[in-house]
Amino acid sequence: MNIVTSKVALTVAQQAAKHWKKLVIIALAFFLIMILGVFMLIDGGDSGGAGTASIDEVVLAWKPVVTEYANKYGIPEYTQVILAIIMVETRGTALDIMQSSESLGLPPNTLTDPIESIDAGVKHLASVVEDAKQKGLDYWTPIQSYNYGTGFNNYINNNGKMYTFDLSSEFSKNQANGVRVNYSNPIADFNDNYRYKYGNMYYVMLIQQYVSPISTGGGDIGNVNASSLGPEVYQSLMSEVSKYNGWPYIWGGSNPKVGFDCSGLTQYSFNLLGYDLPRTAAEQHSHTIPVADPQPGDLIFFKGTNSSRPDNAITHVGIYVDSQRMFNASNSGIGYSNWNQGYWKQHFAGFGRVVK
Template sequence: MKIMRLKIMLITYGVGFLLFFGLLVFVALFISNEDDSSGRNYSDMDGVGSVSVSAGVLKHRPMVEKYAKEYGVSEYVSTLLAIMEVESGGRLIDVMQSSESMGLPPNTLDSEEASIKQGVKYFADLIQSAGSKGVDGNTVIQAYNYGGGFIDYVAQRGKRYSFDLAQSFAKKHSGGSKTTYSNPIAVKKNGGWRYLYGNMFYVDLVNQYFHSPQFDGDLVQLVMDEALKYEGYPYVFGGDNPNTSFDCSGLTQWSYQKAGINLPRTAQQQYDFTEHIPLSEAKPGDLVFFHSTYNSGTYVTHVGIYLGDNQMYNAGDPIGYADLTTAYWQKHLIGAGRIKQ
């Protein structure tokens, strides 16, 4: 009986090693092939930033766009394509590996369209839940792998994703759940291997497919050339184009888009999309964020374009320049945000 138990343990540890080694190989292959001619590096500039995915995934973009529009998450097409790349690389019928989100065994859905429809619907449900609980975008990405319980977990622990939270959630659920939303990952601990729930590296695996441009003087000039056209326009809540005028995030989204940079729509989403830095480290072209300027139900309520020397350009009322050293802006200041590289 002891020999049999030993055999089972050896098999289990061996499988765990292969799974973990396979993950390392996957990441290494992506890095080494990033600039090759194997079909990668297809740019999707219609979503949040630029995403580089395989031809096998890119062919599903029209279907993803169709259901993203149906479920109200069109601004997340790039994210959904990156998720698909991680889940299947476009090579499986259940292309978004969404069977499990319906409580079904893996690869149960029998058509690519059914998988995409369910995957997008599931993602949209996670977005809605995240919005109601005030958590960030990376929490939603990890929740696609872990399940919606991760959103509650993060909401109770500061409302911002971290790898430590992903790891602790995995440890908490290891060995106790029949639904993992992904193959388990084996990690080494105390000289041996053990399984963890889901894939705690999921956010990094998805985000590696995103590439955003580096700001430079010319790019900042393109943004400001567009934004300055609307100096003196009135602030219009919900406005996102010159025909309606703009609200704060509508102005930043429109102006940056003219420079080839696709930002999400709201101030909170733009904050979640950027790398957070103190204002003292901000450079012209970064965004600057504020809280509690009105009751919006989100932490971040206002955004402007940082110009340097504690000056910003923003959709106040009217649209124009503002001095960040004034008592009002200092009271509400969160900090700056840099578009991720």
């Protein structure tokens, strides 16, 4: 048993009187996870869920406590994100399990009770989420702000109100006065494995490894039989684009060797199926047949999402899935997004049907 594990066990024992109900729940969770693992081995299944990468069992055991505090602070929809934060911060192997000490103005690892760390961490996340909602920001900005602090919310509020990796990088660069450090993490392979010496500009991408964009909008591909493309073609389309779920957005990208932007993803995937779709979102909008009653596989268009273009210009495209979801390559990454609320609803421009 290593030193950290020993300290965790000792601290949990010391806190038993204070948190005995929560600790009983955690013990039961460990037991259920072990039983589930046996059944999964027998059944031959895998440990991953739809749209969510595997979270370590030691972290999953804290889910009852995480759920309690997510409910307490009014952000139950962020439960999976909180578990992902634990994975990214400590993988559940440190006493300050969410690295929450700094959010309280304390030196790192000052907190020595994992439950107090979860309490403080979830409270901090809830505060940046609430601030982001008041400012009309997107889903991912407050998650990056968990790492940077609320100042990042303000920065996004003044720069388009939507998270992008470029803005995250620029913010970190400004705070670090341009000082770079090596960052040997596969998540940064596309960016020469460096980061700026302030926070972690890849934080959203790190979280998305464990909570993919699917989790913010559902995990299936809608009513296959209702697709305007036909069920077989639509299934082939979604099978192709799903290969890139969780990949980062790459401006100008139009193939798997480089990555994808929004219209690059739709052009590439439709062209594989024999559809002659042009390159840009605006060109694809002109190429498709406008429809008022969209079906799965139609395209959905948005305007005014690029500050360098006129407000009424078509600047974004996704694949319509159902009345709430689309699959698209956005600055938050490739995956499912809710198109009928928040930022996307504000910029909605219409639907288009792809024909040969």
